[in-house]
Amino acid sequence: MTLVFEPNMVCSDCLRLLPDLNERLRERFGVHGPGSAEGLPCIGCGFNEQTPDMAQVVDCPHCAEELAFAQDDFPRQGVFLSCPGCGRSVRIPPTVWCPDCGLNFRGQGIDDLVREANARGR
Structure with a gap:
């Protein structure tokens, strides 16, 4: 299983997880299920696929x-x-x-x- 942290779950200044993350994940899981990382940008580089000419x-x-x-x-x-x-x-x-x-x-x-x-x- 892959957990996908959305931008609203991470502090934009320090890139640490927000203190109420467990509640946010519990709420999202209850509404949407476990979800999938397919089609989401890579958390390391921000791209969905190999980006030529970079x-x-x-x-x-x-x-x-x-x-x-x-x-x-x-x-x-x-x-x-x-x-x-x-x-x-x-x-x-x-x-x-x-x-x-x-x-x-x-x-x-x-x-x-x-x-x-x-x-x-x-």
């Missing part, structure tokens, strides 16, 4: 120059890019992929993942 822009962890990479050209195991600003190698880790569906880049936190991946190698 691009991501991150700051170089060495000089803050912007680096862009396309999802269609991005290998699942990660990649190293050369920064156009400072010329240093920047590791883009495989964790930038959505951990829930694995079809798209994750919805948020990619800049942090790139910074962490490059801080470990120093």
Whole structure:
């Protein structure tokens, strides 16, 4: 069984479940039954299916120059890019992929993942 948390069940600021979640779920289950996650957007990336032509822009962890990479050209195991600003190698880790569906880049936190991946190698 899959539980689907609707936007009104999660705090939009901190992304934590709201305190009255049990009551909301009980009410929804009583009216609609268990429901289905089919057709709903992925909670990790926000898309229903693989989204072609998606691009991501991150700051170089060495000089803050912007680096862009396309999802269609991005290998699942990660990649190293050369920064156009400072010329240093920047590791883009495989964790930038959505951990829930694995079809798209994750919805948020990619800049942090790139910074962490490059801080470990120093």
